[in-house]
Amino acid sequence: MKRNVLVVVAVLVVLSLAANAGTISGKVSGVAGESVVYVEAPAGKTFPAPTQQPVIDQKGLMFHPHIVVVQQGTTVEFLNSDSVAHNVFWISIGGNKKLGHNMGTWPKGEKRPFKFDNPGAVPLLCNVHPEMSGYVVVAPTAYFALTDKSGEYKIENVPDGSYKVTAWHEGAKNQTKPVAVAGDSKADFTLSK
Amino acid sequence: MDTRQRVSLFFAFIFTVVLLTGSSYAIPAFSRQYGTSCSTCHVNFPKLNDFGKAFKDAGFKFPKDDETFIKVPPVMLGAPAQAELWPHTIFPGTIPGLPPIGLRFNTFFQVLGKNRHNFNLQLPAGQVGPFIPRTDFQPGLFSIFMAGNFGSDIAFWVDDDISVGGSGASGGLGDGYLKFVNIGRFFKLPANVLSMRVGQFELDLPFSPARSWNLSGWDIYDQANIGTSSQNVNNSFALSSAAQGVEFSGGHTYRGYHYSVAVVNQNTSGSSASPANVSPQVGFVSDSNFKDLYGRFSYRFNLERDPASRNETQAAGATGPRDHTYLTLGTLYFYGRSVQRATGVESDGTTKTVITAREPFYRVGADFSFNYRKLNLFGQYLVGRDHNLIPLTPEGFELPVGFIRSNPVKFNGGFVEADYMIHPWLMAIMRWDGVTSSADRINGIGADAGNPPPSPFLSPFRSARNRFTPGVQVLIHANIKTSFEYQIRPQQIVYDPATGNAITNPFRTNSAVAGLEWVY
Ligand SMILES: [Cu+2]
Numbered sequence: 001m002k003r004n005v006l007v008v009v010a011v012l013v014v015l016s017l018a019a020n021a022g023t024i025s026g027k028v029s030g031v032a033g034e035s036v037v038y039v040e041a042p043a044g045k046t047f048p049a050p051t052q053q054p055v056i057d058q059k060g061l062m063f064h065p066h067i068v069v070v071q072q073g074t075t076v077e078f079l080n081s082d083s084v085a086h087n088v089f090w091i092s093i094g095g096n097k098k099l100g101h102n103m104g105t106w107p108k109g110e111k112r113p114f115k116f117d118n119p120g121a122v123p124l125l126c127n128v129h130p131e132m133s134g135y136v137v138v139a140p141t142a143y144f145a146l147t148d149k150s151g152e153y154k155i156e157n158v159p160d161g162s163y164k165v166t167a168w169h170e171g172a173k174n175q176t177k178p179v180a181v182a183g184d185s186k187a188d189f190t191l192s193k
Numbered sequence: 194m195d196t197r198q199r200v201s202l203f204f205a206f207i208f209t210v211v212l213l214t215g216s217s218y219a220i221p222a223f224s225r226q227y228g229t230s231c232s233t234c235h236v237n238f239p240k241l242n243d244f245g246k247a248f249k250d251a252g253f254k255f256p257k258d259d260e261t262f263i264k265v266p267p268v269m270l271g272a273p274a275q276a277e278l279w280p281h282t283i284f285p286g287t288i289p290g291l292p293p294i295g296l297r298f299n300t301f302f303q304v305l306g307k308n309r310h311n312f313n314l315q316l317p318a319g320q321v322g323p324f325i326p327r328t329d330f331q332p333g334l335f336s337i338f339m340a341g342n343f344g345s346d347i348a349f350w351v352d353d354d355i356s357v358g359g360s361g362a363s364g365g366l367g368d369g370y371l372k373f374v375n376i377g378r379f380f381k382l383p384a385n386v387l388s389m390r391v392g393q394f395e396l397d398l399p400f401s402p403a404r405s406w407n408l409s410g411w412d413i414y415d416q417a418n419i420g421t422s423s424q425n426v427n428n429s430f431a432l433s434s435a436a437q438g439v440e441f442s443g444g445h446t447y448r449g450y451h452y453s454v455a456v457v458n459q460n461t462s463g464s465s466a467s468p469a470n471v472s473p474q475v476g477f478v479s480d481s482n483f484k485d486l487y488g489r490f491s492y493r494f495n496l497e498r499d500p501a502s503r504n505e506t507q508a509a510g511a512t513g514p515r516d517h518t519y520l521t522l523g524t525l526y527f528y529g530r531s532v533q534r535a536t537g538v539e540s541d542g543t544t545k546t547v548i549t550a551r552e553p554f555y556r557v558g559a560d561f562s563f564n565y566r567k568l569n570l571f572g573q574y575l576v577g578r579d580h581n582l583i584p585l586t587p588e589g590f591e592l593p594v595g596f597i598r599s600n601p602v603k604f605n606g607g608f609v610e611a612d613y614m615i616h617p618w619l620m621a622i623m624r625w626d627g628v629t630s631s632a633d634r635i636n637g638i639g640a641d642a643g644n645p646p647p648s649p650f651l652s653p654f655r656s657a658r659n660r661f662t663p664g665v666q667v668l669i670h671a672n673i674k675t676s677f678e679y680q681i682r683p684q685q686i687v688y689d690p691a692t693g694n695a696i697t698n699p700f701r702t703n704s705a706v707a708g709l710e711w712v713y
Contacts, residue, residue, distance in 0.1 A: 058262070060262050061228065061233075082261070083257035083258045084262075084506070085509065086514070087512065087513030102512040105509035111501075126513070127512065127513040127514075128244075128514045129229055130671070131230045131233075169635075185652045
């Protein structure tokens with residue numbers, strides 16, 4: 001009997017969570033390949049510090065993966081898997097040139113961490129291989145998604161409410177639009193260069 | 194050579210200075226194969242950075258883990274496992290997955306100084322010299338070049354200027370060779386101590402005239418030792434001449450020691466022969482049995498403080514990898530035996546025979562290159578000496594019976610150049626070239642106004658000719674470059690040695706040359 005009560009309570013808790021947490025899904029069109037969609041920070045709301053620690057690899061003269069989305073405050077590790085020297089630098093974060101940084105040089109097999117405390121897109125470059133290109137997109141909230149190649153995305157566990165949602169694509173202008181989340185919500189974006 | 198010919202040589206010189214030195218290369222085929230920019234290997238194409246030097250030393254491969262960088266997989270000419278069946282099967286190799294072809298085109302514009310006609314003033318009455326334009330647009334080269342690796346560390350290179358070659362013409366081929374990299378492994382030698390190159394190639398000079406980034410070549414590498422009419426040398430060999438033969442080399446050009454030893458064709462006449470009695474009929478490029486010897490040794494001191502970085506291909510800087518701070522010291526030596534043949538007589542004074550002089554000659558040089566961040570300062574000093582055996586005609590004989598030693602024919606000179614990278618796309622150049630050759634002087638004007646010099650760059654009473662060449666090169670893209678240089682030749686007035694009066698106006702012509710070139 002006691003056990004049944006516990007089950008019922010658990011189900012109720014889950015249901016109540018589900019009741020006020022929805023999803024945002026849709027499609028980013030107008031551009032080809034992967035894009036990033038993230039929820040802008042609601043005023044006054046803070047998020048627990050992120051625990052994920054993604055790794056961006058430099059392999060075969062390329063950044064892998066090409067785009068990584070992280071929550072603000074995330075530490076990203078940069079690995080060099082090549083037997084040639086690379087470096088990682090960016091000239092701005094979210095267009096702010098004061099946030100430019102150069103991480104220097106490190107040999108094969110080593111990782112160097114960097115904590116991204118400012119939101120915005122970070123265009124990664126290497127000063128020896130000018131064709132190398134990668135992006136860290138720092139989202140101000142924990143609600144973000146990388147689209148698939150066709151532009152489809154789904155952001156899960158977004159509490160019901162009104163938000164501003166931004167779509168980002170390499171080389172295109174960002175687009176931000178208001179989205180009211182109540183259960184499963186839709187938001188499509190059409191970006192242009 | 195009559196006056197008119199000599200005057201035409203004047204143009205020939207000016208134009209060839211520009212055209213001959215156009216043979217510089219960057220390799221778009223490698224860009225395609227590795228999916229990387231020209232600047233991975235080049236500072237300002239075709240000038241190599243430290244990584245480019247290592248790539249070349251390794252036989253056009255990444256020095257380590259080459260296969261992990263190739264974006265276009267090579268085509269197998271045999272499964273790798275076939276190697277175990279050898280000698281019962283052909284040893285497996287590869288060819289590049291894309292045709293390893295690069296193309297290059299360039300075009301020029303030049304402006305000559307006002308005194309460009311001063312030679313014509315010296316022509317004998319009644320002779321009209323050719324017109325020399327103040328400005329001229331010139332089509333450049335269109336050349337095709339191929340390079341890569343066939344697996345098993347066998348590298349290849351072929352470049353050919355298809356715009357000047359024409360049907361049946363010779364001279365279009367630049368370098369064409371196979372390089373067997375690291376063959377020392379078959380003799381259990383340490384890695385990289387022995388490689389072999391076979392074919393036609395530029396001698397392993399400290400600074401490659403064939404792949405120079407300058408619009409005009411370094412004068413000393415083009416210096417031939419012809420001698421005067423009273424001498425018997427006629428050696429048209431210059432260090433920049435293409436050599437055919439075999440070369441053994443080892444070490445690295447980006448750190449530590451590097452050496453090469455080559456055995457190449459002797460050709461001092463500058464021509465080839467096709468004797469009718471040799472079947473199948475072939476042409477010969479050698480003009481003696483003796484093969485010339487060339488050797489070079491250099492040592493590069495990488496001066497990075499951090500010992501780990503010192504031994505890497507590129508230095509690790511605070512903001513990223515870069516070329517090392519280094520000092521390279523090198524030396525080169527070339528030895529040949531030039532053959533001069535003449536109709537002579539035997540000691541009876543009547544029986545005709547061919548008499549042959551074998552004149553040893555050598556070129557010995559020292560070079561340095563210092564690099565600090567964006568500045569590269571480098572130079573070459575070279576001495577050349579040819580034995581001079583002159584025909585000996587005894588009294589009462591009409592033809593010589595042999596040769597006797599006379600004063601050797603010598604020259605020396607070199608260059609110093611500073612390249613400064615103001616931006617990764619903008620290079621400023623300052624350069625001095627100097628050549629001192631008494632034979633050049635004696636071939637010059639002398640006191641006879643009716644016998645002008647073969648080129649405007651020779652001095653009448655001084656044996657040295659100098660040239661200062663400031664320049665600038667701008668990369669529009671990594672594969673498109675526009676270059677400008679101003680060639681300043683200190684002007685000289687010809688004085689009549691008898692009267693001390695000037696007999697002609699200053700005649701060394703300055704010129705401004707602009708070039709545009711692209712590779713793809
Ligand atoms: Cu890189």
